[in-house]
Amino acid sequence: MEILFFLFATIAVVAALNVILQRNPIYCAIGLIVTLCSLAGLFLTLSAQFIAAIQIIVYAGAIMVLFVFTIMLLNVRSEEAKVDRQKFLRWLAVPLFLALLGEVYYVVRTVNNPPPQIPATGTAPPVEILGTVESIGREMFTSYLLPFEATSVLILMAIVGAMLLARREKASDVIQTQATTTEPEEEPVISGMGR
Amino acid sequence: MSVDAGFLIEALIKIIIVFHVVLIILAYTVLAERRVLAVIQNRLGPNRVGPFGLLQPFADLLKFIMKEELIPLAVNKYLYLLAPIVTLVPAFMVMIVYPFGPTVRLPYIGDVELYVTRLNIGLLFVFALTSLGVYGIVLAGWASNSKYSLLGGLRSSAQMVSYELSLSLSVIGAVMQAGSLDLVEIVHNQSGAWGMGWHLFWFQPIGFLVYLISAIAETNRVPFDLPEAETELVAGFHTEYSAMKFAMFFLAEYANMFTVSVIATVLFLGGWNGPFVEQVPWLGPLYFFAKVFFFLFLYIWLRATLPRFRYDQLMNFGWKCLLPVALLNIVISAAIGVFAL
Amino acid sequence: MIPLSWYLALSAVIFTIGVVGVVVQRNVIALFMCIELMLNAVNLTLVAFSRYYVNPTGQLFVFIVMAVAAAEAAVGLAIIISLFRSRETLNIDEADLLKL
Numbered sequence: 001m002e003i004l005f006f007l008f009a010t011i012a013v014v015a016a017l018n019v020i021l022q023r024n025p026i027y028c029a030i031g032l033i034v035t036l037c038s039l040a041g042l043f044l045t046l047s048a049q050f051i052a053a054i055q056i057i058v059y060a061g062a063i064m065v066l067f068v069f070t071i072m073l074l075n076v077r078s079e080e081a082k083v084d085r086q087k088f089l090r091w092l093a094v095p096l097f098l099a100l101l102g103e104v105y106y107v108v109r110t111v112n113n114p115p116p117q118i119p120a121t122g123t124a125p126p127v128e129i130l131g132t133v134e135s136i137g138r139e140m141f142t143s144y145l146l147p148f149e150a151t152s153v154l155i156l157m158a159i160v161g162a163m164l165l166a167r168r169e170k171a172s173d174v175i176q177t178q179a180t181t182t183e184p185e186e187e188p189v190i191s192g193m194g195r
Numbered sequence: 196m197s198v199d200a201g202f203l204i205e206a207l208i209k210i211i212i213v214f215h216v217v218l219i220i221l222a223y224t225v226l227a228e229r230r231v232l233a234v235i236q237n238r239l240g241p242n243r244v245g246p247f248g249l250l251q252p253f254a255d256l257l258k259f260i261m262k263e264e265l266i267p268l269a270v271n272k273y274l275y276l277l278a279p280i281v282t283l284v285p286a287f288m289v290m291i292v293y294p295f296g297p298t299v300r301l302p303y304i305g306d307v308e309l310y311v312t313r314l315n316i317g318l319l320f321v322f323a324l325t326s327l328g329v330y331g332i333v334l335a336g337w338a339s340n341s342k343y344s345l346l347g348g349l350r351s352s353a354q355m356v357s358y359e360l361s362l363s364l365s366v367i368g369a370v371m372q373a374g375s376l377d378l379v380e381i382v383h384n385q386s387g388a389w390g391m392g393w394h395l396f397w398f399q400p401i402g403f404l405v406y407l408i409s410a411i412a413e414t415n416r417v418p419f420d421l422p423e424a425e426t427e428l429v430a431g432f433h434t435e436y437s438a439m440k441f442a443m444f445f446l447a448e449y450a451n452m453f454t455v456s457v458i459a460t461v462l463f464l465g466g467w468n469g470p471f472v473e474q475v476p477w478l479g480p481l482y483f484f485a486k487v488f489f490f491l492f493l494y495i496w497l498r499a500t501l502p503r504f505r506y507d508q509l510m511n512f513g514w515k516c517l518l519p520v521a522l523l524n525i526v527i528s529a530a531i532g533v534f535a536l
Numbered sequence: 537m538i539p540l541s542w543y544l545a546l547s548a549v550i551f552t553i554g555v556v557g558v559v560v561q562r563n564v565i566a567l568f569m570c571i572e573l574m575l576n577a578v579n580l581t582l583v584a585f586s587r588y589y590v591n592p593t594g595q596l597f598v599f600i601v602m603a604v605a606a607a608e609a610a611v612g613l614a615i616i617i618s619l620f621r622s623r624e625t626l627n628i629d630e631a632d633l634l635k636l
Contacts, residue, residue, distance in 0.1 A: 005538050009546045016550050019569055020557035026274065026337065028566045032573065033330070035550070039576055046543070046587040051595050053319035055579075057363075058602050061326025063572070063609045065333070065356055070613045071565055072337050072349060074620050093559045097552055104548040107541065130590055132315060133376055136599070139592045147596075151603045158607030165614035168621075 004045050012038040025071050029064060036060040048131040209311045213290050221449045222252035228495045235499040262438035267339075270435060274338035279436070279443035282331025285324040286450035292317045293457050294379045296467045296479030309467075309480060310379060317378040318370065321458060322363055325413070328451065329355050332432050335444070339435040348432035350506060351415055351422035357513045358412040358419075364521035365405035368528030369394045369462040378458075382466030386473075393465040398531050401524045403463045405517055410455040412513060414448065417498040421506050456490035543584035551577035564616050564626045568609070575605050 011034065018031030036059050043052035129135050140148055226241070226248065233240030242248035266275065296309035314320050329352045336348015370376055372394060373384040385392045395403050412419040422432070433444045460466055464486050467479035504512065550573060557570030579598045586594025620626055 002538060005542065009542075012546070013549055013553070016553040016573055019566070019573060020553060020560060022566075025563055025565050026271075026334075028563075028569055030277075032569045035573065036576060037327075039580055042543070042546075042580060043583050045538070046583050048583045048587065048595050048598075049314075049316050050319070051579075051583060051598050053316050053323050054599065054602060056323035057319065057326050058606060059572075059576070061323065061329070061359075062356065063606050065326075065329055065352065066609060066613055067565065067569065068330070068333055068337075069349065069353070070617065072333070072345065074565075074617065074626065076563070076565065076626055093556050097556050100552045100555075101549065104545050104552075107544070107548075130587065130592060131595060133319075135592050136595055139596055140599070144596055147600050151600055155603060155607050158610045162610040162614040165611065166617045 001045070005042070008038045008041040008045070011035075012042070025076050026068070029068050029071060032067075033060050033064050036064065046131075050131055050133045050136050206311065210291065213293070213295075213311055214287070217287075217290055217293075217450075217453065221446060221453060222256070224449055224453070224491055225255070225445075226251045227491070228498070231492065231495045232499050235496070256442075259438055259442040264439065265435075265437040267435050269340045271338040271340060274334050275435075276440075278331045278335035278338055279440045279447075280331075281334060282328055282447040283443045283450075285327040286447040286454065289321050289324050289450075289454045292320055292378055294382050294461060294466055295483055297472065297476045299476040299479075313377060313379050315375070315377045318366065318376045318381075318458070318462075321454065322359070325362075325451070325454070326359060328447070331444075331447070335436070336432040339432070341435065344432050344434055347422050347434075351432055354419065354422060354506075354509060354513070355413055355415070357510060358409045358517070361405055361513060361517040361521045362409040362413055364518070365402050365409060365524060366458075366462055368399050368402040368524050371525075371528050371532055372398065378461050378466075382461055382468065385465040386468045389470075393463065393468070395463045395465075398528060399463060399524075401520065402528070403459075405521045405524060406459060406463065409513075409517060409521075410459065411494070411497065412509070414451045414455055416452065416494055418501040418503045419509055421503055421509060452491065452494055453487070456487045456494075459490055460486040540584060540588045544581060547577045547580040547584070550574075550580070562627050562629055564619070564628050564631075565613075567628060568612055568616070572605065572609065575601065 015031045015034035015038065019028045019035065022028045022031060036055060040052040040055040040060070043049075043055060229251075230240035230242075230248065240248065241251045244250045244254045266272065291311040292314055294310045294313075298306050298308045301307050332348050332355070333352045334348075336344045336346075336351075339345070339348075369381065373381040375381060375384075381394075385394055385397075391397065411417075415423055433441055436444065460483065466486075467483040469478060469482035472478050472482065554570045554573035554577060557573065558567055561567045561570060579601055582594040582598050582601070584594075586592065586598075616626070619631065623630060
């Protein structure tokens with residue numbers, strides 16, 4: 001059982017490092033997809049079968065497809081190596097990263113007594129039916145119906161918002177902005193010719 | 196959960212057998228498509244290699260292996276080589292949940308279930324792997340570094356993602372009636388009653404129709420194959436691919452067709468159920484394959500008969516017509532389940 | 537059984553990597569992906585706790601978080617597309633018109 005955990009954990013960490021260290025955004029996206037799939041494997045080791053399947057269907061199969069579409073539609077190439085105006089941030093990032101990792105190490109080594117029990121809503125299910133679709137469905141449609149409905153309204157808002165924000169400008173807007181931006185460029189030419 | 200050597204060996208043998216059986220079925224589906232298409236179009240298909248052309252798949256395989264492997268200069272080599280793998284592996288991974296038949300009794304070995312494994316989220320597993328298969332097409336279009344490939348890849352994957360929605364929604368009615376996402380459980384739920392227990396007749400005709408149309412769009416087949424066919428005239432997301440890599444895309448498309456046909460038989464046509472299957476369990480796989488082949492034949496028949504949709508008609512249809520009908524099907528199924536049963 | 541602290545440590549490492557990515561990355565889309573990385577690390581924490589207290593609330597929370605992340609990704613990418621259309625660059629350092 002530990003082998004599975006270490007396998008998925010190593011793949012997840014390596015792919016996550018890939019996300020932040022790659023230059024080409026498509027490689028970052030692929031790194032994130034691999035991270036998501038290995039996290040789904042970790043969810044399976046935690047008896048969360050439904051969540052693992054939903055993670056792959058929703059996150060790796062839909063959200064990341066959206067990311068990849070955007071990268072391809074905007075034709076994003078690899079980053080050019082320009083002068084970084086905020087270079088000090090990079091030198092700040094590594095010590096902070098190590099400090100945070102040190103905190104994690106401290107937590108793992110010292111905190112080993114189980115925290116107090118959190119009271120469950122209703123009766124706690126046995127482990128065998130913990131992650132199944134039936135138990136999640138039952139909880140969601142009885143105790144947590146309000147968040148479910150609120151989520152559906154949220155998704156509706158997201159659909160409307162995304163369509164509105166990503167819509168192309170109308171032709172009249174484009175002509176106006178062209179008129180204002182090309183004027184200063186033409187003036188020096190005209191004044192030069194007039195003289 | 197005990198993972199001992201016996202379990203592993205049994206699983207390995209089953210996987211090997213299932214893989215080879217499905218691979219051979221896929222190879223002969225390609226041949227069958229060419230022959231059936233030919234008969235419908237009033238000509239002969241390939242019938243030279245072997246009796247009635249039955250050795251044609253092997254000739255094709257030999258050709259694919261021995262063809263020159265071209266890699267164009269301007270492609271993104273890493274993604275170019277990754278794309279066929281990302282398309283093919285999920286298409287084949289789905290095989291482990293196909294329920295081929297009931298439990299049979301073999302001599303010397305005892306009871307053997309005719310499926311590799313039984314997941315209690317079996318249907319979600321199938322949909323998850325189908326969602327992952329989209330990446331191969333997108334990456335192939337991008338890596339080929341040519342305008343036509345990119346557009347073909349984007350259109351094809353946009354179509355697949357759109358129809359995945361109505362695909363997933365259309366099966367919810369059948370899942371509600373069976374009460375489980377486990378494919379074996381769904382087949383058990385449709386047993387008996389001389390075929391009238393099949394979900395196709397037992398209140399899911401709309402679901403079946405929506406599923407069928409979404410599945411044909413999902414696998415990029417006629418009449419929804421504009422991303423492949425228009426770009427057949429120019430290029431395609433697999434234009435820059437030659438020989439074995441193209442064969443992988445080709446095989447993945449047929450594997451997707453097979454997967455979708457299997458899910459259609461399991462969810463709507465009763466899986467391995469049929470007359471006398473309880474007494475003679477070996478009839479189970481026979482009925483299963485008969486139904487799956489019927490769906491494959493339906494695919495080929497549609498390809499020979501129907502013209503194709505234009506891309507905007509296709510997307511309109513998926514979002515504005517199929518999705519509301521799928522949602523309506525869920526409401527109707529739920530109403531029937533609560534009030535009538 | 538694997539101790540809970542291992543899962544929490546892994547989740548913290550992934551979250552940290554996400555934070556570093558948000559600070560270091562200049563490409564807006566990669567920045568967004570690091571935010572999604574952080575959300576996933578939190579999902580792992582929630583599922584781990586849900587398993588160790590045998591309580592389905594954690595998994596439900598993860599479900600809702602995934603739905604919210606999907607909505608946020610859609611709107612965020614729409615904003616990025618409209619940003620790109622007006623500026624022709626995806627470098628986040630270039631979006632500094634409101635700077636003093």
